[in-house]
Amino acid sequence: MSKKVLIMSASTGGGHNRAARAIKEELEQKSIDGIPIQCEIIDSLKLVNNTMDKIISRGYEKSAIYTPKAYGSVYRFSETTLISKNEFKDNLLTSFMAQKFRKLLKNSKPDVIIGTHPFPMIALSTLKKHQNSYSSPTNFGDTFNKHYYDIDVPPMISVLTDYTTHSTWIQNEIDYYIVGHEYVKELLVFEGVESNKIKTFGIPVEKSFLSNRDKQTVLTELGLSPDKLTVLLMGGSFGAGNIRETLVELLDINRDFQIIVITGRNESLREKIDKKLASHPHDKNVCVLGYTNKMNDILASIDVLVTKPGGLTTTEALLKDVPMIVPYYIPGQEEENLDFLSNCGAALRTTKKYTLSVLLKVLIDDSSRLDILKRNIKSIRKFKSSQNIANLVIDILEKDKQPQ
Known part of the structure; x- marks a missing residue:
């Protein structure tokens, strides 16, 4: 009989879904007793309710672009003792999600659940918590609840897609946590998670990302010189960050380099960038x-990436040995990703005095500075995350086969 794995994701930013696809890709190459593992990605918010999905997913996107400080305030509030870990299970949203997931588990009967977003894992933890609570009913209410929660919630793995922790990720019912680095493991241990539950495999990326064509071919196709220092400016899948203002700062730097700007799915931003390039005098190839x-x-x-430090963007830059300069971020997890990168010496952060212009000039004038950043990157990057996650799933499934 085949084994089934559900991967619970959500479309709040591109990273959660990309991590889910990377894990699915690897798991589908595995088998138990010669039978391939079935693997399905569930966009959790869409499963619950399309309206809710639009409110939460688009709400995240809009707040990231237009009101990042407000988003940061909500993020920090949810980390306070007023809303502490393990206490998200009883709110209306997670209870509503739990009802939907109960039906999913009844129909799908997965053997393992992997989560790349905290919301679905909170809801599933709600089911597991109540399942355990009513295992021995003592009254009619408990008997009813035992019948309602009479579902098998399988082992659950949470994959943290940032280089930090947040109280929403931490639930007693989670069996394993996958984190990007040993520093993040220590953060979870500090929050009371058992050390043996935490695996420092890294953040998963798809295998296709690890291969690439040669630099000369790629830059030539983009109309750029393979021999000139190249700066990439971007701001995530929906173009968040002060990209237009940052581009002007790059154009005004009196050094010889070329620029790639990626605006993502933000067509309005691309139009504004094109207008700015046409109106702002410069000598750069863009x-x-x-x-x-x-x-x-x-x-x-x-040679240099100028961007906001999203979890997957950061991971991809590390895997390609690309030093980062970070002039903007969404307060919250991205700010803490930047803390991680800075503490590891893998990225430079701008300040009021140490501007993008100052930092980039030094990197251009002294290439050894770039080499230092690259050496630090090599010391923290982690390959084979997806493979290690898949092997952990196999271990869980194999253990489940053994007689109790």
Whole structure:
């Protein structure tokens, strides 16, 4: 009989779904007793309710672009003792999600659940918590609840897609946590998670990302010189960050380099960038792209990445040995990703005095500075995350086969 794995994701930013696809890709190459593992990605918010999905997913996107400080305030409030870990299970949203997931588990009967977003894992933890609570009913109410919660919630794995923790991720019912680095493991241990539950496999990326064409071919196709220092400016899948203002700062730097700008799915931003390039005097060769599926090629062909520090963007830059300068971020997890990168010496952060212009000039004038950043990157990057997660799933499934 085949084994089934559900991967619970959500479309709040691109990273959760990309991590889910990377894990699915690897799991589908595995088998138990010669039978392939079935693997399905569930967009959790869409499963619950399309309206809710639009409110939460688009709400995240809009707040990231237009009101990042407000988003950061909500993020920090949810980390306070007023809303502490393990206490998200009883709110209306997670209870509503739990009802939907109960039906999913009844129909799908998965053997393992992997979560790349905290919301579905909170809801599933709600089911598991109540399942355990009513295992021995003592009254009619408990008997009813035992019948309602009479579902098998299988082992659950949470994959943290940032280089930090948040109280929403931490639930007693989670069996394993996958984190990006040993520093993140220590953060979870500090929050009371058992050390043996935490695996420092890294954040998963798809295998196709790890291969790329040669730099000369890629830059030539973009109308750029393979021999000139290349800076990539971007701001995530929906173009968040002060990209237009940052581009002007780059154009005004009196050094010889070329620029790639990626605006993602934000067509309005691309139009504004094109207008700014036409009106602002400069001597730089600039290539402007919208959404692209060639990030594996582009990141392998540049010298410096100027961006906001999303979890997957950060991971991809680390895997391609690309030093980062971070002039903007969404307060919350991205700010803490930047803390991680800075503490590891893998990225430079701008300040009021240490501007993008100052930092980039030093990197251009002294290439050894770039080499230092690259050495630090090599010391923290982690390959084979997806493979290690898949092997952990196999271990869980094999253990489940053994007689109790």
